[in-house]
Amino acid sequence: MKKMIFIIMLIMLSITSKQTPSVHAHTNNSEGYSLIQVHGETLEYELKLDLTELGHSMNKEMDENQRFDSKIVQDYVNSHIAIYADSVKIKGKIKDTAVETINERQFAVMNLNYELDQKPQKVILDYNMFLDDSDPSHANFATVKLQGEQQEAILSYESRELEIGEVNAFQNAKQFLLLGLEHIFTGYDHILFVISLLFGAKTIRNIVSLVTAFTIAHSITLALATLEIVQLPGRFVESAIALSIIYVALINIFNSDSKHQPWLAFAFGLIHGFGFAGILSEMRLDGNHMVTSLLSFNIGIEIGQLLIVSLVFPIILWLRKLTFQPVKWVIPGTSTAILVFGLVWFIERVF
Structure with missing residues (x-):
């Protein structure tokens, strides 16, 4: 009887160990940070995202020792984040990437540049990273700076937009x-x-x-x-x-x-x-x-x-x-x- 219980425990332990990677594939309650600043006819976006969750969303493993393809990440970011300058949608290009540890978690750091035709009077950030495809509980702490004004918000599944400024x-x-x-x-x-x-x-x-x-x-x-x-x-x-x-x-x-x-x-x-x-x-x-x-x-x-x-x-x-x-x-x-x-x-x- 003891042998039977021992065998059952081994089987359960084996199943649990096999399931562990998939259970922890998601970070759950992942976080992100956005800092958007307008300098003349250039908009700079420093975006920090949970490295593990980003890799999972893109079906690609990522760690601090791996260099992630900035072009692939750039396309992914542009398809999930929309920025409008005076109503016109603009797309960013990744200038550089890095990995940073925040609160014992690794974050992918991406610096994106957006070229503008003129200095905008109004900027809208429409944020959809992870929210619909991998982590609905994701939250991003966002700050937008424009013409001396600053607007802050926590972007989440229910609240995905941040707006600052007004066009005359x-x-x-x-x-x-x-x-x-x-x-x-x-x-x-x-x-x-x-x-x-x-x-x-x-x-x-x-x-x-x-x-x-x-x-x-x-x-x-x-x-x-x-x-x-x-x-x-x-x-x-x-x-x-x-x-x-x-x-x-x-x-x-x-x-x-x-x-x-x-x-x-x-x-x-x-x-x-x-x-x-x-x-x-x-x-x-x-x-x-x-x-x-x-x-x-x-x-x-x-x-x-x-x-x-x-x-x-x-x-x-x-x-x-x-x-x-x-x-x-x-x-x-x-x-x-x-x-x-x-x-x-x-x-x-x-x-």
Whole structure:
């Protein structure tokens, strides 16, 4: 009987010893420390995280004798911590790493740099390290210093955000107007759609009606999507924008004498509005300046569109007045090139 009890105890001890590593794989109640300071157009973030918990979250063992890959850690940090400078999300680069012992625990120390376009008036930290994937009881003691102000908070599962500063109305309007301009001039699919519309415009009055219809339509859906009243899947929106380019390009190729109607610009403008809202969804819009942000962004887009129309439409009118025969192939040939771009974008976005 004693032998039996002894054997059972050995078996239980063996099972316990095998389970011990997995039981202690998590640190539980892990801690972290954040110190964010803004120096001119640079934001510096000193982040300290429990070394064992960080390794567990990344499925990689870490100790003070091992050098952890800063690129892998950098990607992990950027995917779990979002910092917004004046509503714009920024990403950091790890400058250096170290291991530090705090209260008999080892911590990974990471110094990250964030390059800014200008000195921010407002900074928001959205913290999600460990909270959803490895240690819901994790807490981070955070301090943010900006323009002589200091804000402190304990970030946890229930409270993940720290905010300091406030953007003034003028700075906010200027920022979003420039963002709208940048978005239209780097949104090549939107530019090609507008040019395709211009190919089917016969008079100044016609182009005014087309641009007006397109503007009203995309302004409606831009507002609805940004305010989260109506939202559509990003892939669907981007694919539909590519289809709008294909559709109008085909009309220009096979019926070059057709006159585009405002309803066409309005219908596709509704889809393009959701596309314009995509960039705003990546930002943390200030609730106090929501209307100003939307209006300024839209004005920036309209200024960009007017510049495109002012440059392209006179050239189109000039080409149509030329009697040189090969000129008749310029618009169909350009439309064919636009069609190819639309097809490539559609295939990329669907598949």
